[in-house]
Amino acid sequence: MRALLLSDIHANLQALHAVLDHAPAHDTVWNLGDIVGYGANPNEVIERVRGLGTTFVRGNHDRACCGLTGIEDFNPVAARAARWTQCVLSAEHIAWLRHLPQGPVQPLSDAAAPRCAHGSLLDEDEYILTAREAWHSLAAGGPPVNFFGHTHLQGGFATDGEQWYRLTPDYETRDDAETWELSLSSGARYLLNPGSVGQPRDGDWRAAFAVYDTARRSIEFCRAPYDLRTAQENILRAGLPDRLASRLKDGR
Ligand code: ZN
Numbered sequence: 001m002r003a004l005l006l007s008d009i010h011a012n013l014q015a016l017h018a019v020l021d022h023a024p025a026h027d028t029v030w031n032l033g034d035i036v037g038y039g040a041n042p043n044e045v046i047e048r049v050r051g052l053g054t055t056f057v058r059g060n061h062d063r064a065c066c067g068l069t070g071i072e073d074f075n076p077v078a079a080r081a082a083r084w085t086q087c088v089l090s091a092e093h094i095a096w097l098r099h100l101p102q103g104p105v106q107p108l109s110d111a112a113a114p115r116c117a118h119g120s121l122l123d124e125d126e127y128i129l130t131a132r133e134a135w136h137s138l139a140a141g142g143p144p145v146n147f148f149g150h151t152h153l154q155g156g157f158a159t160d161g162e163q164w165y166r167l168t169p170d171y172e173t174r175d176d177a178e179t180w181e182l183s184l185s186s187g188a189r190y191l192l193n194p195g196s197v198g199q200p201r202d203g204d205w206r207a208a209f210a211v212y213d214t215a216r217r218s219i220e221f222c223r224a225p226y227d228l229r230t231a232q233e234n235i236l237r238a239g240l241p242d243r244l245a246s247r248l249k250d251g252r
Contacts, residue, residue: 001105001108001213001215002027002211002212003026003028003107003211004210004211005032005147005194005210005211005212006019006030006052006197006209007033007150007193007209008034008059008195008196009038010197010199011037011039011041011042011198011243012038012039012041012231012234014228014231014234015226015231016049016197017226018207018224019207019224020048020239022218023211024222025101025224026168026209026211028055029049029052029053030053031052031056032047032059032117032147032149032214033058033117033124034061034062034196035056035062036061036062036084036147037064037065038081038227039231039244040231040234040238041193042065042093043089045155047082047093056101057102057104057117057124058097058099058118059099059124059149061082062097065082065085065086065094067086071164076204077241077243080171081240082243084238088238090197098230102124103118103121103196105151105175106212111143112144114145115142116148117148117149118149119148119150120133120137120148121140121146121191122136122137125208127150127151128191129153131157131162138159138189138191139248141238145184146245147193149193149196151193152202153172153197154168154193154196154221155168155192155193156193158189159189160187161188162189163195167182171204175225176225179186179221181219181220181221184219186247192212194208195208195209195221197241198200201251202251203250203251204223204251205225205248205252206224207225208223208224209222209223228249
């Protein structure tokens with residue numbers, strides 16, 4: 001079984017289209033949240049992802065944009081984008097966002113199957129940025145392979161029980177579609193982040209995603225170039241903050 005992992009699309013329709021065009025063969029789609037917020041096409045993105053599969057966890061922007069939680073904790077740019085998104089979302093899409101499940105969820109029935117979360121396995125709003133935070137999330141036990149998003153940084157962490165390792169894909173180009181495959185060891189435990197489809201922050205502007213293969217026990221981290229200019233123009237035309245358009249070209 002091959003699962004396409006999508007996270008942090010953030011209403012970037014052009015990036016989502018590129019990901020679906022470039023994605024290797026897969027049987028299912030697991031979505032790790034923050035479908036909306038920041039980008040200019042929230043209704044179109046929700047429409048598209050709803051047609052892709054049934055496995056979702058909610059992100060903090062999904063909650064804020066449907067009014068489930070307030071925006072007091074958001075920085076001014078994120079808060080402005082969340083208010084704009086609330087105004088343009090259809091009533092049906094707001095209702096759909098409100099029913100997204102809190103992570104972690106386990107898409108397969110097998111107890112050893114992977115879990116999917118937005119933040120950490122313990123707290124949907126926690127950022128896993130260090131090996132210490134990864135350890136904290138995995139210390140309670142559970143399956144060996146776990147997926148998360150929220151940081152917008154592709155890669156993750158692994159432990160063999162003694163050492164911790166930071167995993168960062170090593171790509172050859174800056175602008176082409178690329179894949180970097182990692183074989184998972186049977187004795188190790190993993191927290192893996194497919195990266196952000198719509199607003200990468202790891203210095204690479206290309207849309208990020210991943211494919212997990214249960215039979216081969218491998219993960220393919222992928223990047224795909226997308227129509228950046230249209231995504232930026234849509235943000236500016238919508239009256240969203242300029243910074244949300246400019247940051248996309250730097251992947252920061
Ligand atoms: Zn996000």
